Amino acid sequence: MALFTFRLPDIGEGISEAEIVGWHVKVGDRVEEDQPLADMMTDKATVEMESPVAGTVVELAGEPGDQVAIGAMLVTIEVEGAGEAPAAPPPPEEALVAEMPGEQVIEAAPETEEASASSAPVSSQPTAPLSAPSAEPRRDVQASPAVRARAKELGVDLAQVKPQGDRIRHADLDAFLLYGSGQGYKPAGRSVARPDEVVKVIxxxxxxxxxxxxxxxxxxxxxxxxxxxxxxxxxxxxxxxxxxxxxxxxxxxxxxxxxxxxxxxxxxxxxxxxxxxxxxxxxxxxxxxxxxxxxxxxxxxxxxxxxxxxxxxxxxxxxxxxxxxxxxxxxxxxxxxxxxxxxxxxxxxxxxxxxxxxxxxxxxxxxxxxxxxxxxxxxxxxxxxxxxxxxxxxxxxxxxxxxxxxxxxxxxxxxxxxxxxxxx
The missing domain is CATH 3.30.559.10 (Chloramphenicol acetyltransferase-like domain)
Structure with missing residues (x-):
């Protein structure tokens, strides 16, 4: 076994360095010849770098967002034999994803395992069912058929709604929907907080x-x-x-x-x-x-x-x-x-x-x-x-x-x- 160092080739635009946009491989992966390794961005375009050899990835040059100089190590691959470097790949003729001046493109960086774990969406929990009050609920709920129909449509137990008079009116139901009952009901229209998200600008x-x-x-x-x-x-x-x-x-x-x-x-x-x-x-x-x-x-x-x-x-x-x-x-x-x-x-x-x-x-x-x-x-x-x-x-x-x-x-x-x- 020997180590082959794949160095970032001259992409042919007179640049001195390129930015790592994303990796297609990770350390320990088995790669074949011509398999995509990384997306590298220059001032003009994003190009896909392919492996010139087959082997196992043992080292990567950095993380998405890092700059790599032309001629510097991009990927180290363990290969069979003496590990002599094949000819450098020719400059790509066409950018897979290209940038233009002015208002431009957003590239999404691949997630690492750590990032995936930290940014995993919180599982959505179903709204808890309305729980019974500690005291025996009122059995003699007074409300018009229209209020009862509306409450049924909204899934509200009228026994939990406190009337302002001798019967539950639409205004009482509105107040319940607006302020909630404190017993698991979420008023309609209330927004739900989501976890903070950290996005690397690359x-x-x-x-x-x-x-x-x-x-x-x-x-x-x-x-x-x-x-x-x-x-x-x-x-x-x-x-x-x-x-x-x-x-x-x-x-x-x-x-x-x-x-x-x-x-x-x-x-x-x-x-x-x-x-x-x-x-x-x-x-x-x-x-x-x-x-x-x-x-x-x-x-x-x-x-x-x-x-x-x-x-x-x-x-x-x-x-x-x-x-x-x-x-x-x-x-x-x-x-x-x-x-x-x-x-x-x-x-x-x-x-x-x-x-x-x-x-x-x-x-x-x-x-x-x-x-x-x-x-x-x-x-x-x-x-x-x-x-x-x-x-x-x-x-x-x-x-x-x-x-x-x-x-x-x-x-x-x-x-x-x-x-x-x-x-x-």
Whole structure:
């Protein structure tokens, strides 16, 4: 028998170290060649490291959240023979789970036996049945049929309810339900405390913390919000969906993206990235739009390349493709980097207004909010209109408030006159 040291290989991104996101093995496990050992996260992606040999695991480099330098020991494996190291594995061509800048992904760390024991959910105990009072309960309970029926439905013994008068009324039953009897009954609606949970901030969640802190620390944000009448836009969207065939259903997002791309040429300071370390702003000619996407693992931001060259149907297809890739964990690293402007939307949960955090080193982020139908004046008439607030947060070091407001007004004109979205 001999010991083989598997060292963390150069993943090919010019990095000096990677973080342990999670282990697939533990000390004492038997592993086969090409069996997954660990998930390691770099600045760009999470990659799966596989064993180059078969044997028994005798040592691991650390715990989830620890950093391992390139070339340092990751796993020591006891193998048969002399234990000579095979060639290092080639750099992975595709990340299984990838991180994007800005608002990003949450990686769940595997539980150790100790963590599992400490965080095991408390078993749910059934509510104790109502116990009889120490004194003989009243047998001459006076209550109307309606009160008796309600008490039966709630499982309340009326003998335990103290009336304020000569008979038990609904108010007496309400008081019993609100304050309880002290004899095992839990009033309806009372929340139940659960055990404290300690969650280690590692992996993607740590990247989120670092990136968001850096964004708020370095960027002086300001947010501008404007109300937009999208009544005609929604009518046009409904008509387009009636003729969509096998194409994906149009949401508001493809139409909004077209409006953004049409307005941006007059506001190049918004489609930009600011390298504050060297004091250079790069104003991009193409719109590579980051689109915040909610997944089970957290928020990911896949990128629509050259959004300015796509029509509403092409945008809808690309949005669906990127969303499915992100939610299934199959998004490639190139799908999750290189954005020049980000669009973040909470969909039907959009709220009245948002103040989104900029996806550094970008200089702006746009957030549509929920569409709400409200009465508005059209001349002297009051009519129903569908209204939506549009938020934009900007880096005040390189974007002036006038420019941000003027851009949103340009987008507003396009959305309120949707025929312009489909014209050249």
């Amino acid at each position: 992996g993607m969640r740590r990247r989120i913390a670092e990136n968001m802190a850096a964004s708020k620390r370095h960027i002086p944000h300001f947010t501008y919000v404007e109300e937009i009448d999208v009544t005609r836009l929604e009518e046009m969207r409904e008509r387009l969906n009636e003729t969509r065939g096998d194409r994906p259903k149009l949401t508001m997002l493809p139409l909004l993206i077209v409006a953004i791309c049409k307005a941006l040429p007059d506001f190049p300071m918004l489609n930009a990235r600011y390298d504050d370390e060297v004091g250079v702003v790069t104003r991009h000619g193409a719109v590579h739009l980051g689109l915040a996407t909610q997944t089970d693992a957290g928020l990911m931001v896949p990128v629509i390349r050259d959004a300015q060259d796509r029509n509403v149907w092409q945008l809808a297809i690309e949005i669906r493709r990127l969303a499915e890739a992100a939610r299934s964990g199959k998004a490639k690293s190139e799908d999750l980097s290189g954005s020049t402007l980000t669009l973040t939307s909470l969909g039907p949960l959009g709220g009245v207004a948002t103040t989104p955090v900029i996806n550094r080193p970008e200089v702006a982020i746009i957030g549509p909010n929920r569409v709400i139908e409200r009465p508005v004046f059209r001349g002297k008439e009051v009519v129903a209109a569908k209204l939506m607030n549009l938020s934009i947060s900007c880096d005040h070091r390189v974007v002036d408030g006038w420019d941000a407001a003027s851009f949103v007004q340009a987008v507003r004109r396009l959305l309120e006159n949707p025929v312009l979205l489909l014209s050249d």
